[in-house]
Amino acid sequence: MDTPVRRILTGVAALILVIIAFFLIRLYIEARPVFSAYGATHFVFDNAWLPSKNLYGAWPLIAGTLITSAIALIIGVPIAVAAALFVTELCPRPLRATLTILVDLLAAVPSVVYGLWAVFFLIPKIKPAEQWFSDTFSFLPFVGGQVAGPNYFIAGLLLATMIIPIVSAISREVLATVPQEHKEAALALGATRWEMIRLAVLPYSRAGISGAAMLGLGRALGETIAVTLVIGNSAHLGSTIFSQGYTLAAVIANEFGEAASNPVHRASLIAAGLVLFLLTLVVNFIARFYVTRAEKKMLGGAPVAEPVATGAAA
Amino acid sequence: MTPEPTTTLTDVDLPETPLTTPEVPAHESASEAAANGKNGRRLSLQDLKAFYGDNEAVHGINLEYNPNEVTAMIGPSGCGKSTVLRCINRMHEEIPGAYSTGKVLLDGLDVYASDVDLTAVRRAIGMVFQKPTPFPTLSIFDNVAAGLKLAGIKGVEASDRVEWALKGAGLWNEVKDRLNSPGIGLSGGQQQRLCIARTIAVEPELILMDEPCSALDPIATLRVEELIQELKEQFTIVIVTHNMQQAARVADRTAFFLLGDLVEVGPTESIFTNPTDSRTEEYVSGKFG
Numbered sequence: 001m002d003t004p005v006r007r008i009l010t011g012v013a014a015l016i017l018v019i020i021a022f023f024l025i026r027l028y029i030e031a032r033p034v035f036s037a038y039g040a041t042h043f044v045f046d047n048a049w050l051p052s053k054n055l056y057g058a059w060p061l062i063a064g065t066l067i068t069s070a071i072a073l074i075i076g077v078p079i080a081v082a083a084a085l086f087v088t089e090l091c092p093r094p095l096r097a098t099l100t101i102l103v104d105l106l107a108a109v110p111s112v113v114y115g116l117w118a119v120f121f122l123i124p125k126i127k128p129a130e131q132w133f134s135d136t137f138s139f140l141p142f143v144g145g146q147v148a149g150p151n152y153f154i155a156g157l158l159l160a161t162m163i164i165p166i167v168s169a170i171s172r173e174v175l176a177t178v179p180q181e182h183k184e185a186a187l188a189l190g191a192t193r194w195e196m197i198r199l200a201v202l203p204y205s206r207a208g209i210s211g212a213a214m215l216g217l218g219r220a221l222g223e224t225i226a227v228t229l230v231i232g233n234s235a236h237l238g239s240t241i242f243s244q245g246y247t248l249a250a251v252i253a254n255e256f257g258e259a260a261s262n263p264v265h266r267a268s269l270i271a272a273g274l275v276l277f278l279l280t281l282v283v284n285f286i287a288r289f290y291v292t293r294a295e296k297k298m299l300g301g302a303p304v305a306e307p308v309a310t311g312a313a314a
Numbered sequence: 315m316t317p318e319p320t321t322t323l324t325d326v327d328l329p330e331t332p333l334t335t336p337e338v339p340a341h342e343s344a345s346e347a348a349a350n351g352k353n354g355r356r357l358s359l360q361d362l363k364a365f366y367g368d369n370e371a372v373h374g375i376n377l378e379y380n381p382n383e384v385t386a387m388i389g390p391s392g393c394g395k396s397t398v399l400r401c402i403n404r405m406h407e408e409i410p411g412a413y414s415t416g417k418v419l420l421d422g423l424d425v426y427a428s429d430v431d432l433t434a435v436r437r438a439i440g441m442v443f444q445k446p447t448p449f450p451t452l453s454i455f456d457n458v459a460a461g462l463k464l465a466g467i468k469g470v471e472a473s474d475r476v477e478w479a480l481k482g483a484g485l486w487n488e489v490k491d492r493l494n495s496p497g498i499g500l501s502g503g504q505q506q507r508l509c510i511a512r513t514i515a516v517e518p519e520l521i522l523m524d525e526p527c528s529a530l531d532p533i534a535t536l537r538v539e540e541l542i543q544e545l546k547e548q549f550t551i552v553i554v555t556h557n558m559q560q561a562a563r564v565a566d567r568t569a570f571f572l573l574g575d576l577v578e579v580g581p582t583e584s585i586f587t588n589p590t591d592s593r594t595e596e597y598v599s600g601k602f603g
Contacts, residue, residue, distance in 0.1 A: 190437030
């Protein structure tokens with residue numbers, strides 16, 4: 001390749017790394033006042049976020065972020081994978097494109113619109129069902145008691161809707177890589193469509209679907225405005241999945257305007273951003289690991305022997 | 315290259331031990347088969363036409379396949395031989411827009427009859443593909459047991475059958491100490507014999523083979539060809555092949571296809587040495603194809 005082009009491309013690629021490093025370093029420097037005032041361990045694990053009382057324990061935020069994201073995965077991934085399976089394996093051909101577009105369209109809705117829809121429609125409609133579930137299954141851990149309007153579950157449900165398009169789109173791509181021979185081998189053994197999916201399609205794409213779920217998780221962890229509207233913004237960690245809570249992204253969006261006058265408050269919000277950044281970094285590394293493993297597996301799954309011409313060419 | 319075709323084409327030496335040896339675990343149909351020696355079915359095609367959308371790829375075939383014989387289907391690419399094969403176990407209709415008309419009779423029962431269960435048809439008519447297709451993530455044992463599981467056979471009976479099928483496919487001695495290791499860890503030839511074991515484990519009444527050796531090296535090809543000779547003791551076998559020497563080596567009868575028509579069918583020896591149709595002669599003597 002031409003030397004100038006190579007230099008430019010190398011420079012651009014290096015710039016991305018520099019920007020990420022700069023992000024981390026800058027966030028750390030800006031967040032240092034809160035770490036030096038309270039200690040990093042206290043900041044991460046104290047269960048109270050009350051800036052008015054100078055309490056900056058980010059545990060309710062971190063836990064809230066993880067809880068809502070986990071709920072989003074538990075609800076969203078099966079639906080997304082089921083939709084992808086339906087489109088790739090079961091759906092009549094003419095419907096395929098339409099369904100794909102409709103699912104992808106979910107990604108085009110602005111997140112603040114999702115939030116408003118949840119506040120004015122989802123919360124009031126679903127609250128009786130949540131209360132019934134809470135009363136009936138109160139023996140389960142983290143279930144029971146009075147249901148709050150905005151709560152972890154609603155936020156998770158909303159996030160589930162928002163991650164479905166990306167998880168479904170990647171799952172579709174992964175499912176499309178399953179070799180036709182494997183599917184036919186299952187069918188030729190007398191498998192029904194569903195048995196074929198279980199025997200040949202899902203095992204082949206399991207790792208890739210895990211990677212898709214991790215990318216969805218990345219989106220769920222960082223989602224801000226929709227969650228801010230439906231999480232309830234509570235200073236303490238809730239005791240059930242139907243309690244009000246808070247997330248890292250939501251706290252930054254809510255409080256940044258009022259934090260300008262208080263250096264420690266400001267630093268604590270930047271520290272929350274740093275924790276969120278590290279959390280999503282870890283998730284992305286895990287996703288990368290899964291996707292690489294999936295690719296390796298597909299290569300390893302190919303027949304070992306090279307085709308040998310044993311007669312007339314095809 | 316594979317060994318020269320034997321001169322006694324129709325009288326191939328059979329192995330001393332039949333497929334169902336006494337030490338094989340007794341399960342009904344296998345022991346039954348051992349008792350009468352033969353349980354392959356008769357297959358006949360009546361006016362079979364196959365379509366891809368509006369394109370008629372096979373134009374009304376009438377063909378008989380004798381029980382416990384190997385019938386080879388040969389012909390140049392695009393002659394419809396693979397399509398005919400895929401019509402027999404109704405895999406053809408899996409391709410979008412593809413369908414067929416006419417009758418495929420297995421011992422007189424039409425596999426296309428409306429009251430016939432599709433999965434039952436495919437269980438009764440096993441198929442071995444061009445490329446080895448062991449299921450990824452499944453162990454050697456689970457690969458062979460996959461069809462049994464679908465048929466609802468589990469536990470001791472399933473493990474007996476897996477052992478029987480692996481012995482039948484000539485793979486048992488090579489894999490008996492590593493049944494739980496992944497099937498894709500085997501060599502290409504072993505993978506193909508694993509797929510044959512998977513096919514015979516459900517005890518089909520007929521085995522279809524779609525160029526089963528085209529992805530294998532000559533040694534593995536020879537091994538699979540020997541296996542075909544052993545398997546015809548118990549099953550009726552239909553094999554599609556590009557390789558005329560292979561047809562000459564393994565088949566009792568050979569059918570020659572051209573452009574969607576059946577040109578000629580007869581004992582393999584006469585197809586190769588004394589064909590009645592000039593097109594067959596041109597093909598088997600290598601003038602085209």
